[in-house]
Each structure stands twice: as C-alpha cells, then as structure tokens.
Amino acid sequence: RQRYNEAIDAASVAATQAVLGTSPEDQRIRDLVTFIQRELPVYTAMVEKAQFNHRAGNSVASSYMSNASSLMREQILPAAAELFQRASYKVNEQQQRLTTPQWVPLSGLLAALFFLFIAQWWLWRLTRRRFNRGFLAATIMLIIALSWAGGSNLATWAAGHQGFATASRPWDSLTASRIEAQQTRTSETLALVLRSSQQDMRVQFQSTVHSINSALGDYENALRDEDVPASNPVLIPQARAATERWTDAHDRLMEALSEGDYDHALTLATDATPGNKEVTTARAFADTDTALAQLIAEARVSMRSYLEQGLNAVTTVATVVLLLTIAAIIAVWLGIRPRLQEYL
Secondary structure, three states, X not given: OXXXXXXXXXXXXXXXXXXXXXXXXXXXXXXXXXHHHHHHHHHHHHHHHXXXXXXXXXXXXXXXXXXXXXXXXXXXXXXXXXXXHHXXXXXXXXXXXXXXXXXXXXXXXXXXXXXXXXXXHHHHHHHOOOOOHHHHHHHHHHHHHHHHHHHHHHHHHHHHHHHHXXXXXXHHHHHHHHHHHHHHHHHXXXXXXXXXXXXXHHHHHHHHHHHHHHHHHHHHHHHOOOXXXXXXXXXXXXXXXXXXXXXXXXXXXXXXXXXXXXXXXXXXXXXXXXXXXXXXXXXXXXXXXXXXXXXXXXXXXXXXXXXXXXXXXXXXXXXXXXXXXXXXXXXXXXXXXXXXXXXX
C-alpha cells in the first residue's frame, strides 16, 4: 500500500514537472500531461472500489481491478511512454542545435581578421613601415581565436551528435523496457482472475525479456565509450540475474495455471516475502524493477554529465575567444597610438 501511494504521488509530481519549461509549440506534451493527470484519479478511484468490494466479499472487485489495470496498461502507460519520447526528442533537438557550427561568431572573427589585414596594408602604405607590433600581435591573437573556435566547432559538429546519441540511448531503452516490464507484470497478475491465452502471455513475456536484455546491452556498449561515465558495475549483472529469476518464476506460474493449481499460482504471483525459499514472480519482478530503476538513474546522471561537459567546453572556448578579442583590441590601440601621435 505504501509503495502504491508513493508511486501515485511520484507520477503526479513527474507529470507536473514534465510540463515545466515547455513552450506553446509543445502542445502535444501539454495534452499528454493533462490526459495523465485526469486519468490518474480515475485509476485510483477504481482501485479503491476494487479494494472496498474485495473486503465486502463482492465478486465485482475483480472487474474493477481489471478495468483499472486496463486503463493503466492501455492508456496511461502508453501516454507516459509517448511523453518520455517527446521530451527526449526535445533534448536531442537542443543538443543538435548546440552541435551546429556557430557560423555567425566564426564569420565575425573572419571579418575582424580581414579588416585587420586591410588596416595593416593601409598603415604600411601611409607610414612605409611593413610591420606594426601592435597590429601583428592582434593578428596572431585573432588567428589563435579563430583556429580555436573553428576547431572546437568542427570537433563538436563531427562528434557531438554521435556522442549524445551514445549517452542517451541507454536512458531511452531502459525506460522503454521498464514500462514494458510493468505492463507485462500487470498482465501476469491478471492471469489469475482472467481467462486469457497463455500462449499470448508467453509471447508478451518473451518480448519483454528481450527488450530488457537489449536495453542492458545498450548500456554496456555505452559504458565502453569514454564520454559516458562508468556506473556501478554491479547493477547490470544484478538486473540480468533478476530477469532470469523472473523468467523462471513466470514459467512455473504458467505451469501452475495450466495444471489448475490455483493456490500455488497465487503464491507465485503475489508472495514477495524475502524469507520464502521459492523465488516468486512478485519478488523477482520487484528485483528486476528496482535494478532497472537504478540503471535509469545512473543513465540519467551519465547523460547530464555529458551535457555538462559539453557546456563547460563551449563556455571555456567562448571565454578564451572573448579574452583574445579584447587583448587584440588593446594591441591594435597600442599599435596605432604611436603612429597617430606622429601626425598630430
């Protein structure tokens, strides 16, 4: 009950946070958040009705629970998945803008360098002196600034998008696999009270396990990249082991249902007591979901670290270019001042 209340509270807070910072162009994101916030009270109301009728011994409790589960699996969770995908797309779009070459600043530096050459040529024609130390120092500093800014833009453009994709892919795949696992877990539990095809249930479960393993593989591949900080090395083996235990417990649950052993199936589906020697689907799924949640948190930290590193690099380049530009202006003034004094 405590986990249920915490999950509902976290969902409400997350939906509110998702709409913060959106622009009027992000109408679909706002519509999804509105839909989720409207349907959550409907879901909780049906759960409360199911609990009340169950305590009263009314068989209609299973219908309320089935409808609540259907609302969560078929409407709320898909809306949350689309919301996550759209939010990820916005982050990816902003990252692409950051990695686009900064043509305006680069063209400004090129123009400043061109006019500096023109000024030196004019000064040479006027004074018959080929070199001016101030102008020469300013030229060197602008060349350094242009080379640094151009090189950083080229490196960012060539590797920035690919690096961000490497850093963000585990977050996307892990979140999608966790949503799919929660949907499968709900279907697995409802198999106790609904007459559904066990073959369809096995296909759905195998698809979920494949999705989880693929997401874990994406995370392992991302960790090999130097741009992605290393996470807790124990989490991935824990997630794989928990998924294997869930697979084994699920097979035994389906076998118990097919044999008509409802009591054993009920124990396998609902008993999450750690002291129980037999691994149940409830406990195995809880371990799997916990491991996936921790991996998602690690992936989020890795992606934020990647973005912060990119922002720090851009800030450093901008600061250095600004300082070199100011120093070039001072050098031009120091170079032209003696020449002006000669004619004043």
